[in-house]
Amino acid sequence: MSISDDFDPLAYVKATAPLIGLSLTPERVAELAAAFALVRRVATPALDFELPADAEAAPIFTP
Amino acid sequence: MNDLAQMTGQEIVAAIKGRHTTAVAVAEAALARIAERNGEVNAFTSVTAARARAEAASVDASLARGEDPGPLAGVPYAVKNLFDVEGEITLAGSIIERDAAPKARDGFAVRGMRAAGGVLVGCLNMDEYAYGFTTENSHYGPCRNPHDPTRIAGGSSGGSGAAVAAGLVPITLGTDTNGSIRVPSSLNGIWGIKPTYGRLSRAGSVPFVFSLDHVGPFARNVADLACAYEAMQGHDPEDPAQARRPADPVSALLSHAFGGLRVARLGGHFAANGQPEVHAAADLVARMLGGSDVVTLADAAAARAAAFLITAAEGAQQHLPDLLTRAADFEPLTRDRLLAGALVPAQWVLKAQRIRSHFRAQAAAVFADWDILVAPATPSAATPIGQEWLEVDGGKIPLRPSFGVFTQPISFIGLPVLAAPVQNAAGALPVGVQLIAAPWAEASLFRAAAELERLGICAAPVAPGFA
Numbered sequence: 001m002s003i004s005d006d007f008d009p010l011a012y013v014k015a016t017a018p019l020i021g022l023s024l025t026p027e028r029v030a031e032l033a034a035a036f037a038l039v040r041r042v043a044t045p046a047l048d049f050e051l052p053a054d055a056e057a058a059p060i061f062t063p
Numbered sequence: 064m065n066d067l068a069q070m071t072g073q074e075i076v077a078a079i080k081g082r083h084t085t086a087v088a089v090a091e092a093a094l095a096r097i098a099e100r101n102g103e104v105n106a107f108t109s110v111t112a113a114r115a116r117a118e119a120a121s122v123d124a125s126l127a128r129g130e131d132p133g134p135l136a137g138v139p140y141a142v143k144n145l146f147d148v149e150g151e152i153t154l155a156g157s158i159i160e161r162d163a164a165p166k167a168r169d170g171f172a173v174r175g176m177r178a179a180g181g182v183l184v185g186c187l188n189m190d191e192y193a194y195g196f197t198t199e200n201s202h203y204g205p206c207r208n209p210h211d212p213t214r215i216a217g218g219s220s221g222g223s224g225a226a227v228a229a230g231l232v233p234i235t236l237g238t239d240t241n242g243s244i245r246v247p248s249s250l251n252g253i254w255g256i257k258p259t260y261g262r263l264s265r266a267g268s269v270p271f272v273f274s275l276d277h278v279g280p281f282a283r284n285v286a287d288l289a290c291a292y293e294a295m296q297g298h299d300p301e302d303p304a305q306a307r308r309p310a311d312p313v314s315a316l317l318s319h320a321f322g323g324l325r326v327a328r329l330g331g332h333f334a335a336n337g338q339p340e341v342h343a344a345a346d347l348v349a350r351m352l353g354g355s356d357v358v359t360l361a362d363a364a365a366a367r368a369a370a371f372l373i374t375a376a377e378g379a380q381q382h383l384p385d386l387l388t389r390a391a392d393f394e395p396l397t398r399d400r401l402l403a404g405a406l407v408p409a410q411w412v413l414k415a416q417r418i419r420s421h422f423r424a425q426a427a428a429v430f431a432d433w434d435i436l437v438a439p440a441t442p443s444a445a446t447p448i449g450q451e452w453l454e455v456d457g458g459k460i461p462l463r464p465s466f467g468v469f470t471q472p473i474s475f476i477g478l479p480v481l482a483a484p485v486q487n488a489a490g491a492l493p494v495g496v497q498l499i500a501a502p503w504a505e506a507s508l509f510r511a512a513a514e515l516e517r518l519g520i521c522a523a524p525v526a527p528g529f530a
Contacts, residue, residue, distance in 0.1 A: 017406065022405070045368040047368070047414070057413060
């Protein structure tokens, strides 16, 4: 699930913000892109982690 | 009066029950001390003086009738301002919540403290919506570290840490999603416990990340910590994540001889990623508990990153309506963390949940051979307010998200952790050490903590500038 080296946080934020109803000025797009780049940086060890195929998700729903 | 205000909870209970003072006198002393010294640390965001006087009078009246007011009789305490307090607006460090109505009743943990005889004196500063490790709150001002007021008190329960270390109250309550009890414990040099996920009800506290949130107490000695932990217990059908467990009394264990517990130092991820003094403190604590072996949780780095992802996405979901309609009212640091989390792809979050399950199994295998694992709580001692980068392992890392590097993997899988303070570990500054146990084994942690206190390795006196 690694992200390719040419990932562009600015373009990603600009493209996905409307999906959640978020409208941003160009200045805010840049600020949010920096915040998203930090999320990606800290998340990298998880994104690069090779999981065993049988690893189930943790949440337990009790009806 | 200052001596009365700075006594430990257990000393206060003994003095009140022994009729050497009254709960009202203790409450007045605490209120006076807060008025006198809080300005130096900015720990309190509100003081509940009328309630404190009424609760203290009730304790005194109970004693006069020959009744037992409880194990925390007349002990002043304060709560992170995300706990519901009857008649108070629950701010959660925000200005958005200022518009909310005052709460009609106390949260579960506050009701427990009151039933035990505790006297609530106020509500405490925190990172907005608990999303941070530094309590650099621009709405209410930064919380300052009593050991050096130019430095952070940690977060997100920064006020809870600073109030105890400054001797404003002997006990506070806080919450911990990724380290928000253990980080302030470490930076302020006090005791704190994050119990097993599901042990204590969180009902009546503002949620941050439902699947990771915990509540717990801070104190300046292990006996007070144990007493508060016990007071916060009890079954609560209002918290759907609470597990049905029997009561977990720990106070009676504190005087038992320490032994029979298998202790190891966590290596790998937990032996890197921090400055030398935090590792020296963890090494010392492990050694004094007889832990000469080093064990690893091989996938801790992935677990920490996965916790970060779930936090970002779930925290964002919690606040998305306000983020879309009144973003300017958020703390700038919090706002962009939350908005970035709202854009995290579902695939990342789903993978993070699978890592959670995988890492839980990895830790369970380690606990087949060990009872207590020892690790640093923070990558450094308290840093200057406003600092953005931290030097670690010869490189620079972003400070604000990195203060959870050692705490996040552990709370991610819900393990109980007791933060033990080592004074003067980094020059004049303290650091904390995590004592980590298998799920539901808090009793082992309290036994280890009591031993460290007996040995004089760990202690939490009032910070020198406030003593």
